[in-house]
Amino acid sequence: MSTTYRLTILLLCLCVFVPLCLSPAAAAIYPSELKVAPIKVYESILTNFKEKKYANVKTALTFIDPIMVAVNTEFGIDLKPEIQAGLKARGEGFNISIRRLIFYDICLMFAVISKGEENKQRVLFKMCYANYCLLSTEFLRDSATFDLDRRVRKMFMKAYLDLGKESPYGGKTPSDMNLFKIHANEIMDELIRVFPEFK
Numbered sequence: 001m002s003t004t005y006r007l008t009i010l011l012l013c014l015c016v017f018v019p020l021c022l023s024p025a026a027a028a029i030y031p032s033e034l035k036v037a038p039i040k041v042y043e044s045i046l047t048n049f050k051e052k053k054y055a056n057v058k059t060a061l062t063f064i065d066p067i068m069v070a071v072n073t074e075f076g077i078d079l080k081p082e083i084q085a086g087l088k089a090r091g092e093g094f095n096i097s098i099r100r101l102i103f104y105d106i107c108l109m110f111a112v113i114s115k116g117e118e119n120k121q122r123v124l125f126k127m128c129y130a131n132y133c134l135l136s137t138e139f140l141r142d143s144a145t146f147d148l149d150r151r152v153r154k155m156f157m158k159a160y161l162d163l164g165k166e167s168p169y170g171g172k173t174p175s176d177m178n179l180f181k182i183h184a185n186e187i188m189d190e191l192i193r194v195f196p197e198f199k
Contacts, residue, residue, distance in 0.1 A: 030112045030124070031066035038064055039130040042102055046134075049087075049094060057087060064101070071104045074111060079104070096197055099135060103191060103198045106131050110184040113163075114177060121163050121175070129156050135191070145194075152190055159183035 041063045048056040061083065072078045079101050086094030109124045109131075136149050162180035164173045192198050 030108055031070050033066060034063070036063050037130075038067060038105060038127065039134060042098065042131070042134055045098055046095065049098075052090075054087065054090065061087075067105055067108070068101065071101070071108055074108055075104060077104060099138070099195065100198050102131050102135055103195070106191075107188060110188070114181055114184070122160075125160055125163065129160075132156065135195075138195075148194065152187065155183060155187050155190065159187065 041060050045057050045060045045064075048054075048060065065080075068078075068080050068083075072080075079097060083094065083097045083101065086097045106128045109128045113121045113124050113128075132152065136152070159180055162176050162183060164175035
């Protein structure tokens, strides 16, 4: 992974991973007990698997178990058996399973953003974007997909602007959650088009 990518992820984690005290409805969807930024766990899992440090992978998976449970609760998709089987087989199927989990983690956070507290929406959105930055390393392996990555990043920017913004002079642009849902769905559709195995 490039130095630029690592610095981007580090800055995102330092800026946005704060304890999430979501409303009762949102807390039932996205786990609030996470102790480590999910993006750092995903990065650790993929790196350790590549380096064949399987014991470290097994330990790291325990940190994101609440996310797997939440994904199953929200979408009815139990990724845990698939991930465990992939780890046992020690093949490319494991990496695909982890990328699927990262994708559904983004879906989960988008769902929470759609009905969560306003002051938590930007935090979760930046965590979504950090997840995408990790997935985008798959795009950047092929120069032909560079433009696709730029397009998806612009889609994220549109969705972020839907959350509204505050002016340094005291004004505020209100959020438009209906438009946010449209743009969030466009992001998910684009990722599934590129990675059909995410379905």
